[in-house]
Amino acid sequence: MDDKKIVRAWIAYDWANSAFATTIMAAVMPIYFISVAGGTDGSWSFTQTAAAIVVALLSPLLGAIADHSGKKVLFLRVFTVIGAAASVGLAFVGPGDMWLASIIVVIGMVGFGAGNTFYDALLNDITSPEQREKVSSLGYAMGYLGGGLLLAVNLGMILGWESLGLPDKTAASQISFVSVGxxxxxxxxxxxxxxxDPQSTNKSRIGEHLKIGVQRLGETFSRLKKYPELLKFMVAYWFFFDGINTIIVMAASYGTTIGIEETDLxxxxxxxxxxxxxxxxLFGKLADRLGSKKMLYSSLVTYLIIVLLGYFMTSSLHFYLLACLVGLVQGGSQATSRAIFSKLIPPGKTAEFNGFLSFTSRFFSFGGPLVFGLVKLISDSSRIALLAVAFFFLMGILLLTFVNLAKGEKEAVQP
Known part of the structure; x- marks a missing residue:
């Protein structure tokens, strides 16, 4: 069933779009936004929130439309162009252009987030159920390598701008944005x-697709009761995804609060x-051999250990060690979750259900940062606030114990 060239092409997309996640979402743009565009950490947070809301609202609707029209690749192409163009557009952001930067970043994150909805949905189309853990893991692995490679090049360019004959760090950063696009x-x-996309005899217009997409989105809610194992997995996913997302979002600010230097971060x-x-x-291979659920358990337990060690962290060396632990499980946990979910989705509903998962997980993703902030406010301690994040991993592990994957896969293919 699996065509190796098609699988490699699918994996290449993770290599491609992960450059946006590393250079623009995580490393270069947040610093540029504050130091050049005149923003603050608060306005950057608002920008991220706005983008998350737009993607959350769009993803399930677009997924339902893509399933009905059979145009998942077309939608992916459109949002790729939007995201890549926005990346290039950030090169035009200069001193004091905070609002312009915010608008372009939101557009880029919509391209990235919505595009991933259709990219994930293609996994069911390009490989067999038996190979999905392996292929999904390879995708995330190549994403780490591609995103990290371009980030290393961009950071080298920014730090060595004089030797490259560039006028200043601002110009080097702007070139890095273009390189991402x-x-x-x-x-x-x-x-x-x-x-x-498969040849389709469906000649409906955009308005008709939209109407049917809205109807199917409503049907998704009512349809979930027919797939109890899928629903239970989704609820568990909301909790541990929130925990993982909080670690990613709060790591840099937490490190800064306890005195870790920016270069070390x-x-x-x-x-x-x-x-x-x-x-x-390696995680994907072990999931094939030992079982995806067991490996997902192991990754969530590792995250619990990371939270506990983070509470006692005092030096940059400790931060490096925790970064190594995160690298061991972050991609594997995400890839395995994606593969598990793909097996629990009924045929013909992949984009719709991936969009629904994207919407719900993003909708609930405010929980971790909110708990962190409230505990910090009450206790006046970032360490205790970090410790509170353990709740989301504990709940994810607990809820995951109630999921019967074999039963869920049978439910997915029932008439």
Whole structure:
């Protein structure tokens, strides 16, 4: 069933769009937003929130439309172009252009987030159920490698701008934004060339697709009761996804609060990326051999250990060690979750259910940062606030014990 060229083309897209996640979402743009565009950490947080809301509202609707029209690759192509163009557009953000930066970042994150909805949905189309853990893990692994490689190049350019003959760090950062757009678009071409939407006799217009998409979105809610194992997995996923997302979002600010230098924070991010590449591939192989649920358990327990060790962290060396632990499990936990979910989705509903998961997980993703902030406010301690994040991993592990994957896979293919 699996065509190796098609699978490689699908994996290449993770290599392509992960450059946006590392350079623009995590490392270069947040610093540029504050130091050049004149923003603050609060306005950056608002920008991230706005983008998350837009993606959350769009994803399930677009997924339902894509399933009805059979145009998942077309939608992926459109949002890839939007995201890549926005990345290039950030090069035009200059001193004091906070609002322009915010608008373009939101557009780019919509391209990234909505595009991932259709990218994840293609996993069911390009590989067999038996190979999904392996292929999904390879995708995340190549994403870590590609995103980390371009980030390393961009950071080298920013730090060595004088030796490259550039006028200043601002110009180097602007070039890095352009490099993300080019990287993302060029390495997406294999997917667009090798993977095609099936020929469809559905000649409905956009308005009709939209109407049917809204109807099918409503049906998704009522349909979930027919797939109890899928629903139970989704609820568990909301909790541990929130925990993982909180670790990603709060790591840099937490490190800064306890005195870790900015250079060490960025270096730790690179360590996470490059450890994540081989670790995610190994994680996928172990999931095939030992079972995806067991490996997911192990990754969530590791996150609990990371939270506990983070509570006692006092030096940059400790931060590096925690970055290594995160790299060992972050990609694997995400890839395994994606593969498990793909097996629990009924045929013909992949984009719709992936969109629904994207919507609900993003909707609930405010919980971790909110708990962190409230505990910090009450206790006046970032360490205790970090410890509170353990609740989300504990709940995820507990709820996961009630999920019967074998039963869920049978429910997915029932008439």
């Amino acid at each position: 080019i990287w993302w678009f060029v390495f997406s071409l294999p997917l667009f060339k090798k993977i095609k 960025i270096t730790a991010l690179l360590i996470t990326q490059f450890i994540g590449f081989p670790a995610t591939m």
